[in-house]
Amino acid sequence: MESMIRGAAQINQQLSRYGVKFGIYKNGVFNERLFPFDAIPRTIGGTEWAKLEKGLSQRVDALNAFLKDIYGSKKTILKDGVIPEDFIYRATGYLPQCEGFTPPKGIYSHISGIDLVESVDGDWVILEDNLRVPSGASYPLIARTLCRKVSPSTFRNNRVVDNRDYGELLKRTLDHVNRGGINLIMTPGRFNAAYFEHSLLAEMSGAVLAEAGDLVVEDNVLYYLSGAEKQRVGSIYRRISDDYLDPLYFNAESLIGVPNLLSAYRAGNVAILNAPGNGIADDKGIYYFVPEMVRYYLGEEPILHNAPTYLPFYEKDRKYVLEKAHTLVIKDVAEAGGYGVLFGNALSKEKLDELKARIEAEPRRFIAQEVVEFKDMPMVIEGETVERKADFRAYVLSGKKTVVWKSGLTRFTADPDSYIVNSSQGGGFKDTWVMC
């Protein structure tokens, strides 16, 4: 492993050559920056992984059942009072355009990115579910490939599960719901920060990489235009958000969407991965209810736990949150990507009072969580080994079976005092080794 750590600079140089970047908005300006790689991997032992795998599959199965229920005609989880209606119909992620239709094979979230942290007691705690367009799988993929080149001996001496099967897993997921035709990955274009990832995933899964201009809907069937030829598309893994997907149903100004794509989808002629409307299941307010979903839909106890979370919507919780606001993390459910996350202990008295007043005025908009003390991880910065907070994104693929990719993205903060580990907020990444 020493040789790999020594080779880190070389690996980072390669990453920048490949265009492995991350795009961030800061003060309203869009910037791309390199996503620095740290060579010390996160390692997860076989027994520990088995438990994670079970817990993650269980969670994603429950989330899929929830989406099917909410967009279906029954909506039993609302009728049974497990989730208050307000949390669905006031959430921005809920799309009524997706009512009255079940996607192919009833799967909504095909590729889920579940964010966890390892607490100081060694428990894995779920921080967030990402069921819309979870990115980042390409980072550990490319990093592993480069590490193998720089230091082949590391992988001879350590029993690391090969992670290069991601393309195959993705292909199987696309094939499972394919409605006849090719598999395709749709990118907003080469100026998108994740274009590198889109092209890598297309190559690895054998799918065609296309932009909106390469696609056309005719008679409610989606076609890929390659030269004079038209190829029918059976599965589309779209890497653009719902709002931009189809200007005839959603944002009319969208230039990166395909008009009538939703018509082709609702006609049953193409599978869209992930399904439009999934945003309701990874809403920050809905997060609170996921353990209940596991019990409700699967009749099982959740294997993995949420961070202790309070909903000011409930009076009992509101009292606690207002009392303990200075010790809690408070999140605005309408914001994503690490924005709208406030640490009570870092706020001045005025700011804290202001926040409390907002919680009282609009309790449904907020959730509050206990600060999870998560493990620091070692990393090398300018030749020194230092400790930083890191989280972990696991990729769960739902096809014929629900499987967890035996790798994942470990992200760390650059700022030694920060707990927010989100690529949008700076920081870098590590490889994740699952050991056999």
Place this chain on the structure above:
Amino acid sequence: MKWYTFHYDVFLDFDAPVSDHQFLLRCLPKTCGRQRVVRAELTLRPYVRHEELTDGFGNLVQTGNIPFGHTSFHYTSEGEVFISPKNATKEALNPVYAYPSELTRPCGSLAALLADVPEGASVLEAALAIAHRVHAALAYEPGITDLSTTAEDALAAGVGVCQDFTHVFLALCRLRGIPARYCNGLLVGEGVSHAWAEVYDGGVWRGVDPTHDCAVGGNYLLFSVGRDYTDCPIERGVFFGQGGQTQSVAAKLKEIRAADMQQ
């Protein structure tokens, strides 16, 4: 129950040829609520095929594309329907209609309009009282508001068209706790399409027209419903081309009387 013919013609004219024109229409009625469709047909010029499906709000949607260059798009929806003045068809409520939408967000000035709507009123009484207040608060004046005007903005301007009257009405009903939805369609005596609202009253949708300050009777034909205008426009399109477009509309909903038949 009365028997009607309907005819809805829209001409879109482009200054310069456009192509790759993807369209989505909601201009055919379906059997629901107060109406029974006898016959409903869509004709398109240029002649192209179209597909039909149901959208998330339960509306019939006609889709298609015109790949080649064209300078006009003309669609005609035409047929016969039976309409009864009262709706007795029970329907489950999609809870989404109880919540604010983008164009019907509540605000202080909207809430103030609700102040003297009687507390003990039935759903329909309350809805009619709200329609009356909306009618008093807005003057009918075309050309000032547009398709993206919110209920709040229309109320502040004090003017609008049927769409704005309906948005203000919907915002108020939802604030009051009455589920309500936006309606597009035709009205006897109107030469263009019309917008009104429906409120959910014990399992049945009842029509209220805030623009005309009245309950909806047998002379309204429904094409589409949604939370607000954005969900269910009669026509939406995307095409390649430059230059402007003009639209002209001819709508007619007319009762067929026994006397007419004998002639």
